[in-house]
Amino acid sequence: MAGRRRTVQMHKFGELLLTRDRARSVATKLPAADILILSFKGVKVASPSFLDQIIRSMYSRGVTEIQFDHFNRQTGRNIDRVLDAMDLVEAKEIEEALVG
């Protein structure tokens, strides 16, 4: 059975989505869903820190999948590269925690 899908227009929260504090604030306004589609149409900048925090916040609220729509075209960045950068930070943190 397909999960609940919801699409959110991110431009409602501003054209520049930059900080973790902003992401935490936005996350409280996003709907509950199994699959969340974030549309970045109309967003000029969405930083890696913002995206990472949105992902963390929404997964902790039970979202099982997040899709990014219109991201590359709107922001000029490749979403896969952005998420890779964030994964690297997390991987280093885990590695340091294990070593430490």
Place this chain on the structure above:
Amino acid sequence: MSVIFTARGALNQDTFEGSGQIVNDGREHLTIDLRNLYFIDSYALVTLLTIATLFAQWGESVLVRLPRAQGPKTYMARMHFFELLPDNVELDGERPIAGEHARWLVPLTRLDISAGEFGVEQIANFVYPQLPRRLAGGFTEAIAEIGMNVVQHSQAEVGFVAAQRFEKQYQTRKPPRVQLVMGDAGIGIRSSLATVHPEVAKMTDEQAILKALEPGVTSKPGIQSGVGLDTVREYTAMFQGVLRIRSDRATVVLRRGHLAESRPVPGLSGTIVAVELCSGRVPPAGAAARARGG
């Protein structure tokens, strides 16, 4: 022990280190002597303002000798340098008043560290509309990443940011170019990283800066801070720009993402990060002739 900064002509990120000296005169005093100044850039302005604010906060006396030339005096006023100097800083003349706002300048702005990351967003929202469209996204992200670093890692109470758009070519850098400088009087990169990477405590400041530029390095593991200076380095490489980081006793410069310079400098509390992005590069003069074998 007094500190004296003396401008001899141009005071910019290349000449700044040579302008300061420490004098053992039994006094605690800061003098910024700009009488012979004819050019000053955002890097020097942010650094001087941070130092003057710090000295004034410590209750030390601070004297600023104004430039004799009208050009730099007007520019400094437009950048709000005199406006932001603490009240107990003495000037040797009338405080110059800012003229009309120029749309290619983002005047010196105090980073509201108590406002946390929302203070960084305020600056980003202010800067974005003033930038050329092609550079605006990357530049704004760089502001956010550096700003979040300052807010979360520097433990600073004093921080300033300034930016400028240039419409002229400089060396091989094609216009439009944008330069951002963000400075804080915090604990510096080495002390910040050493809180979670004990080996960094034994490093020099140069080594600590280079460590901070490695992908994935953070001084706040577990609370997911910014992606940090590596992302800023990536942007400067993408836009063929220059990244300069001065922290405590070292300066590191990267051009187009590659290490170009790394050297010890006189100690100064905190960190200054300067980023310049440009629209591309032109071949250096003579390169074409060399390519032809001329």
